[in-house]
Amino acid sequence: MGIAPEVFYDERQVAIIPMGFCYPGKGKSGDLPPRPECARHWHQLLLPLLPHIRLTLLVGKYAQDYFLGNTAKSTLTETVIHWADYLPGYMPLPHPSPRNQFWLRRNPWFEQEAIPELQQLVAQVLA
Numbered sequence: 001m002g003i004a005p006e007v008f009y010d011e012r013q014v015a016i017i018p019m020g021f022c023y024p025g026k027g028k029s030g031d032l033p034p035r036p037e038c039a040r041h042w043h044q045l046l047l048p049l050l051p052h053i054r055l056t057l058l059v060g061k062y063a064q065d066y067f068l069g070n071t072a073k074s075t076l077t078e079t080v081i082h083w084a085d086y087l088p089g090y091m092p093l094p095h096p097s098p099r100n101q102f103w104l105r106r107n108p109w110f111e112q113e114a115i116p117e118l119q120q121l122v123a124q125v126l127a
Contacts, residue, residue: 001057002119003126013126015050017043019062030099034062054125055088057118060095068092077107083114091118 001008008014020034021042043066047053058064061076067090073079079092086092094100094110104110 001122003122007126015053017046019060019066039066055121056090058086058090058092060093064092077103080107080110080114084117087121091121093118 003014018034020038022035022038024032024035026032056067058067061079064072064076064079068079068086071086072092073082076092076094080094083092091114093114094103
């Protein structure tokens with residue numbers, strides 16, 4: 001995102017809100033998906049306490065489906081390809097997991113086009 005750690009971890013500037021607030025456990029190929037009742041319960045209580053949100057980074061398919069609803073595309077890749085359609089409020093991103101290195105290699109446009117735009121948006125929001 002192009003911001004210093006002290007800005008990233010400053011709760012007055014950046015909020016990190018997971019889709020689930022508990023660890024869902026391990027599955028066959030990694031962690032299980034977040035439990036849907038967690039987001040329904042906690043997000044409705046937490047988000048009103050953050051009235052000045054200017055940009056929400058939707059990291060991963062679960063966050064994209066939850067916040068974008070029927071405007072999310074059928075795959076994470078399709079949603080991220082159309083990232084500009086969701087601005088100015090949302091920026092869909094792949095999960096930054098080491099397991100996604102294959103996705104990043106197959107989609108070089110992401111680092112060439114979307115990341116510079118993300119860095120510019122974050123700089124504007126934090127200015």
